[in-house]
Amino acid sequence: MQFRSTQSNKALVSFKDAVLRCLPQEGGLYVPASVMDLRQFFLYMDVDTGYPELVSTVAPPLLQGELNPFSASRVAESAFAFEPEILQLDERFSLLTLYNGPTGVFKDFGIAFLAAVMEELLKNNRRGMVLSAARGDTGVSIAHAFYQRQNMVSCLLYPSGPIRGLDPRTFVSNGGNIIPIQIRGTFDDCQRLVIEAIKDQPFAERYSISTANALNPGRLLPQAFYYLYAFIKLKQQLKGDLLFSVPCGNFGNFIAGLYAWKFGMPVRGFIAAMNANNAFGDFLTGAAFKPKPLISTISPELDVSVPSNYERFLSFYEEAPAVMRNMVFPEAIDDRLTREAMDKVWKQYGVLLDPHGAVAFAAAERMMASHDWCDGNAHIVVLATGHPAREAESVAKATGQLLAIPPRLAVLRKKSDPIALIKPHLDALEGAIASCI
Ligand SMILES: *Cc1c(COP(=O)(O)O)cnc(C)c1O
Numbered sequence: 001m002q003f004r005s006t007q008s009n010k011a012l013v014s015f016k017d018a019v020l021r022c023l024p025q026e027g028g029l030y031v032p033a034s035v036m037d038l039r040q041f042f043l044y045m046d047v048d049t050g051y052p053e054l055v056s057t058v059a060p061p062l063l064q065g066e067l068n069p070f071s072a073s074r075v076a077e078s079a080f081a082f083e084p085e086i087l088q089l090d091e092r093f094s095l096l097t098l099y100n101g102p103t104g105v106f107k108d109f110g111i112a113f114l115a116a117v118m119e120e121l122l123k124n125n126r127r128g129m130v131l132s133a134a135r136g137d138t139g140v141s142i143a144h145a146f147y148q149r150q151n152m153v154s155c156l157l158y159p160s161g162p163i164r165g166l167d168p169r170t171f172v173s174n175g176g177n178i179i180p181i182q183i184r185g186t187f188d189d190c191q192r193l194v195i196e197a198i199k200d201q202p203f204a205e206r207y208s209i210s211t212a213n214a215l216n217p218g219r220l221l222p223q224a225f226y227y228l229y230a231f232i233k234l235k236q237q238l239k240g241d242l243l244f245s246v247p248c249g250n251f252g253n254f255i256a257g258l259y260a261w262k263f264g265m266p267v268r269g270f271i272a273a274m275n276a277n278n279a280f281g282d283f284l285t286g287a288a289f290k291p292k293p294l295i296s297t298i299s300p301e302l303d304v305s306v307p308s309n310y311e312r313f314l315s316f317y318e319e320a321p322a323v324m325r326n327m328v329f330p331e332a333i334d335d336r337l338t339r340e341a342m343d344k345v346w347k348q349y350g351v352l353l354d355p356h357g358a359v360a361f362a363a364a365e366r367m368m369a370s371h372d373w374c375d376g377n378a379h380i381v382v383l384a385t386g387h388p389a390r391e392a393e394s395v396a397k398a399t400g401q402l403l404a405i406p407p408r409l410a411v412l413r414k415k416s417d418p419i420a421l422i423k424p425h426l427d428a429l430e431g432a433i434a435s436c437i
Helices: 015-021 051-062 069-079 107-121 138-146 187-199 201-207 217-234 252-262 279-284 310-319 321-327 335-349 355-370 388-399 407-413 426-436
Strands: 003-005 008-013 030-032 085-088 093-097 128-133 152-158 178-183 242-247 269-274 328-332 379-384 420-422
Touching: 003 015, 008 015, 015 107, 015 217, 030 217, 030 310, 051 069, 051 217, 069 107, 085 217, 093 217, 093 355, 107 128, 107 138, 107 152, 107 217, 128 138, 128 187, 138 152, 138 178, 152 187, 178 187, 178 426, 187 201, 187 426, 201 426, 217 242, 217 252, 217 379, 242 252, 242 355, 252 269, 252 310, 269 279, 269 321, 269 355, 279 310, 279 328, 310 321, 321 328, 328 355, 335 355, 335 388, 355 379, 355 388, 420 426
Parallel strands: 093 379, 128 152, 152 178, 178 420, 242 269, 242 379, 269 328
Antiparallel strands: 003 008, 003 030, 085 093
């Protein structure tokens, strides 16, 4: 599979180049340049297939010779010590739980694959540096995935404020390959620096800079694999249409679902489950996109005003607007309905959902109730993107259930110090990097 820029379809690059360069020279973001039909590889896959096995079967044909089956197994085995799980609630709904990774959110899946595949792609190359803006627990997820990867250092740019969840034993100063740097500034400053560094050719080339932020297509593409996984687990029981309900913030997860459809997964549609920040829904159904001011909700990861994948959507819609509109169903769920959904899923099925998963569940229920063709026919897979213990307070308020925090999630609260504290300028960043590697 080759990649092109969202802003031009002239220059095509390989997967390796897209992953290592991250940003097209002509501007825009990388997106797959062609439709790949992978049906022959997953359609008849055994229901007992494990996740690493699925990934290592599908990745080689997808990446057309850039990853041979032997390398693909090594990548999948080393990336996935954790797996998604499918939990069938009843005839109508299943949950796809994606919170079994080190930080308890689905982002662990894309990041883990990216780190493992980069190590494979960089074999026999000089050292590469992965420079990423870090917010919340994404920095921890990146540190986990890149720790001890050969030929790689991972530099994390944190905004002002406490840095949590990192293990100082993994830092370069202690013989590891993780470099946490704090920027005197905001998360946006960190993101801007990452982009500036990638675009500054001498700097980028000297250190072979790429990123583990979502602009890297090597993080987005592998998120399609767990949609295929849900499909093979459920296909024997499906009597009618299959849909997915996805809690959407920056819409990366949602785009990955659309990729799975492009790879040939038989699916009727995708529910874009949003909270009160639902301006993007109008765009999805054909109106112009008018961003609205941000509203704070109990599903904070969905509090996004302009999704960072907006450009990727535009380019998707250019290709087949009518098809897209028939497959994409936006729903907006407020905090009250989110709490009700948490309570209902607990009482009815004995399962605890975090608020993000609850938004997706409530959206799925509304879809079922408001579309006649769904009734008694459709099966909706709800993506449970976050571990309920991460939002223990909201969960307790809605359900009365007190959750034990698993040890791997408890350590996410521990504070640590950065290796350097710098102004939000590229020179300062270059100096800090030069002084520690
Ligand atoms: C990041 C996140 C989301 C939103 O995912 P996007 O790809 O940005 O749409 C949903 N749920 C949880 C728990 C998250 O951490």
